[in-house]
Structure formats: C-alpha cells, structure tokens
Amino acid sequence: MPKSIWLLVIGMLVNNIGSSLIWPINTIYMHDHLGQSLTVAGLILLINSGAGVLGSLIGGYLFDRIGGYKSIMLGIGITTLALTGLTFWHGWPHYVIFLTIMGFGSGIVFPSMFAMVGMLWPEGGRRGFNTMYIAQNVGVAIGPALAGPIAQFSFTYIFMSNLAMYIIFFMIAFFGYRNLETHTLSRKKEEREDLVKDNENGKRKDKATFYSLLIVSSVFLLATIAYSQWASTMSTHMQGLGISLQEYGLLWTINGLIIITIQPLVSPILNRYEHKIKKQLVIGVIIMMLSFVVIQFAESFTIFAVAMVIITLGEILVWPAIPAIASRLSPKGLEGMYQGIVTSAGSIGRMIGPFFGGIMVDQFNMEILVWVLCLIFIIAIIPCLLYDRPLK
Numbered sequence: 001m002p003k004s005i006w007l008l009v010i011g012m013l014v015n016n017i018g019s020s021l022i023w024p025i026n027t028i029y030m031h032d033h034l035g036q037s038l039t040v041a042g043l044i045l046l047i048n049s050g051a052g053v054l055g056s057l058i059g060g061y062l063f064d065r066i067g068g069y070k071s072i073m074l075g076i077g078i079t080t081l082a083l084t085g086l087t088f089w090h091g092w093p094h095y096v097i098f099l100t101i102m103g104f105g106s107g108i109v110f111p112s113m114f115a116m117v118g119m120l121w122p123e124g125g126r127r128g129f130n131t132m133y134i135a136q137n138v139g140v141a142i143g144p145a146l147a148g149p150i151a152q153f154s155f156t157y158i159f160m161s162n163l164a165m166y167i168i169f170f171m172i173a174f175f176g177y178r179n180l181e182t183h184t185l186s187r188k189k190e191e192r193e194d195l196v197k198d199n200e201n202g203k204r205k206d207k208a209t210f211y212s213l214l215i216v217s218s219v220f221l222l223a224t225i226a227y228s229q230w231a232s233t234m235s236t237h238m239q240g241l242g243i244s245l246q247e248y249g250l251l252w253t254i255n256g257l258i259i260i261t262i263q264p265l266v267s268p269i270l271n272r273y274e275h276k277i278k279k280q281l282v283i284g285v286i287i288m289m290l291s292f293v294v295i296q297f298a299e300s301f302t303i304f305a306v307a308m309v310i311i312t313l314g315e316i317l318v319w320p321a322i323p324a325i326a327s328r329l330s331p332k333g334l335e336g337m338y339q340g341i342v343t344s345a346g347s348i349g350r351m352i353g354p355f356f357g358g359i360m361v362d363q364f365n366m367e368i369l370v371w372v373l374c375l376i377f378i379i380a381i382i383p384c385l386l387y388d389r390p391l392k
Contacts, residue, residue: 004120004129006177008113009043009135011072011169016139017053017164019106020159020252021147026099027232027354028245029054029155036093038236042358044096045232051349055107060115060340062108064333068116069177072337075108076170083163090159090194097254111340118327118335120180129327130375133320135257141256148249186300198358207327211390213338215383216281216329217345220322222380223285225356226292226373227315231307232354234295237366238304247301251308258312277321284317289377296370 026048030041031218055075062071082101085094117128150157230251238248298304323342330338359367 001124001127001131002178005117005124005131007180008117008120010174011176012113012132013139014169015109017135017143017146018169020138020140021150021162023236025147025151025155025158025245027235028239028309029178030095033155034095036092037269037362039356039362040354040358041354042232044099045352045354046215047096048099049347049349049354050283051103052107052347053351055104056111056340056344058340059108060111060338060343061335063115063336063340068336069173069180071112072109072177073170075105075112075250076166078105079266079322080105080163080166080170083166083302085157086367087159087163090155091203091347099143103347107123107343111336112344114323114327114343115335115339116177116180118234118323118330118339125304127267129324130263130320132323134263137256137259137263138218139256141253141260144249148244148246151245154305156275168320175190177181206331206334212387213218213326214340215387215390216322217342218383219285219318219380219387220342220345221349222383223288223318224346225353226376227288227311227356228353228367229373230311232363233357233366233370235367236300236331237361241299243301243304245325251304254303254312255312256304258309259316262313263316263320277325278384278388280321282319282381283386284314284321285377286314287311288314288318289374290314292305292370292377293372296367311367 026045027038027041030044031038036044055349059071059075062074079102082098082105086098086102088099096159107162108317114129117124117132121128146161147158150161187220235245235248239245288311291307291314294303294310298307324338326338326342358370
C-alpha cells in the first residue's frame with residue numbers, strides 16, 4: 001500500500017480514537033448527569049448528526065473545489081475549537097452547542113479522507129477503503145475501552161482526551177497531507193479536461209450513476225438507523241439490566257478486535273469476488289438483522305456480546321463496500337461530492353436513529369423497538385438488490 005494511503009489511515013485511526021471516546025457516553029452523560037430524558041438525548045444526537053450531514057455535503061463540495069488538504073484542515077480546526085470549549089464548559093446547554101459544532105467539523109473531514117483514498121490509489125480497488133475501515137474500527141476498539149475507566153474518574157477527562165487526540169490529528173494532517181495535495185490536484189485537472197472532451201455522454205452517465213448512488217446511500221441510511229441504537233438506547237437499556245458502563249465499553253472493544261482480525265482475512269476473498277458486491281451487501285444486511293433478533297432475548301452481558309459479534313460480522317460486509325461503490329460510481333471531478341453524499345447518508349441515519357429509538361423506548365418499550373429495527377433491515381435489502389438498475 002502506498003505511503004500516502006498509510007498517512008490517511010493513521011489520521012483516520014487517531015481521529016476515531018478521539019471521537020469514540022465521547023460518543024458511547026453521550027446518551028449516558030445527558031441522561032444521568034444532565035438530567036435529560038432519552039427523547040431529549042436522542043434529539044441532541046439528532047442535531048449533532050444533522051450538523052454532520054451538512055458538514056459532509058460541504059466537505060465533499062470543498063474537496064472538488066479547493067482540494068483535500070484545505071478541506072481536512074478546516075474540519076479539524078472547527079472540531080478542535082469545539083472540543084476546547086467542551087473541555088471547559090460541558091453543562092447544559094453548552095454541551096449541545098459544542099456537540100453540534102463538533103458534528104459539523106468532523107463531517108467536513110470524512111468525505112475528503114475517503115475521496116483522497118480513491119484518487120491517490122485507484123488501482124487499489126476496495127483495498128484502500130477496507131484499510132480505512134479497519135483503522136476506523138481499531139479506533140472504535142481503543143476509544144470505548146479507554147472511555148469507561150476514564151469516565152470513572154471524571155467526564156472532564158474524556159473531553160480532554162478527545163481534544164488531545166484531535167491536536168495529534170491536526171499535526172499529522174498539517175505535516176503529512178500537504179504533499180498529497182499536489183498529486184491530487186494535478187489528477188483532478190486531468191479529469192476535468194477529460195470531462196470537457198466527453199461532455200454529452202458524460203451527462204447521461206452521470207445521471208445514471210447519481211441515481212444508483214442515491215439508492216445505495218439508502219441502504220447505508222437504513223442500516224445506520226438501526227446500528228446507531230448500539231451507541232444510544234442500548235447503553236441505557238444495558239445499564240437498566242445491571243450491566244456496567246465498563247462492560248458496555250468492552251462490547252465496542254470486542255467489535256473492534258473482530259474487525260481487526262477478520263477483515264484482513266476476508267478482504268482478499270471479497271476483492272476476488274468484487275463483481276458480486278450486491279450479494280455481499282444483502283448477506284451483510286441479513287446478518288446485521290440477526291443480531292437484533294438475539295438482542296430480543298438478551299438479559300446478560302454474554303448474550304449482548306454474542307449479538308455484538310454477529311452485527312460486527314455483518315458490518316464487515318456492508319460498511320466498507322458502500323464508499324467503494326461510491327468511488328466506482330463517481331464521475332471524474334466529482335469524487336468528493338459522491339463521497340459526501342454517502343457520508344451524509346450515514347450521518348442522517350445516526351441523526352434519526354437515536355431520536356427515533358429514544359421516542360420508541362419512552363412511548364413503548366425496548367422490545368417493540370428491536371422488532372421495528374428488524375423490519376428496517378428487511379426493507380434495506382430492497383435497495384441492495386436494485387441499486388445498479390439505473391446503470392442498466
């Protein structure tokens with residue numbers, strides 16, 4: 001793998017260690033320490049993810065206009081300022097304000113990171129995206145494992161640790177990504193020249209690929225609505241069953257460790273059968289759904305751990321495939337926009353999910369919510385099967 005991709009992978013790792021320190025404790029902090037209901041906590045996470053959607057779309061647009069380096073630095077700068085404020089002021093309503101700004105800043109970063117992978121290593125196919133996915137989940141394994149013990153001392157230390165990780169990320173991007181920019185911009189210039197030469201055919205193809213992108217983004221949206229319950233309603237549900245915050249953090253460590261060990265073994269097989277990516281999506285969505293069937297009968301940490309193992313196996317098939325499909329669909333010169341749309345679909349899922357889950361639990365109960373989530377996964381299978389129809 002090229003050095004340029006390794007720099008992006010390391011940045012993604014540091015970024016996710018920082019962000020995964022805070023997101024598992026968001027609902028618990030707002031519910032137990034700020035005295036808010038699950039519905040209100042879900043609404044705040046909805047606002048945070050809504051800001052992420054806006055950030056993703058703007059980040060994709062900026063990548064196509066000013067390049068990845070400036071876009072990433074802008075996103076990191078905004079998030080670092082918000083984390084600085086959150087470290088000193090994390091009461092109500094300051095928590096909401098800074099959390100929203102953080103969502104916007106981090107939203108700018110992600111589409112640029114994935115678009116740069118696709119442009120800097122196009123011959124790598126899905127390998128670059130798979131490695132970025134592994135880096136994300138190594139961060140998810142480390143962050144929550146640290147969050148539990150740190151939170152036992154003080155939640156302020158959580159915010160300080162997140163800020164420290166973003167400062168490190170800023171240094172990596174400042175010194176490492178500037179040199180990647182020249183290569184990326186020269187490639188984009190060549191692509192724009194190609195677009196001018198093949199304008200009419202390009203317009204027809206762009207319309208078809210855009211419709212396909214929207215369909216595959218709906219899979220990401222629906223699956224993320226269900227998956228986001230693990231970071232919101234599931235944490236308070238498990239505490240209600242007497243499962244500690246430390247054990248809840250351990251579930252995310254299990255999630256990350258499985259991805260670290262299984263994904264490198266699975267990737268060569270998936271790359272070999274890249275033309276069957278549609279079947280991969282369908283199988284992955286079904287496996288993710290089965291994890292919620294298990295949750296329906298979970299009353300101990302062990303059963304929740306089994307459910308986490310199952311959903312992790314499903315996400316290994318689904319999550320890295322979606323940005324790879326977006327990269328394959330994106331017309332020349334619009335790589336950032338396409339990754340921004342896919343990233344924003346995931347952010348919309350994370351926006352709707354906690355709020356929807358909070359309302360369902362407050363108005364009904366956890367059992368009803370879980371069965372509804374299974375139905376959402378069944379619906380998600382339909383766009384998995386149809387996303388390539390516009391191309392035909």
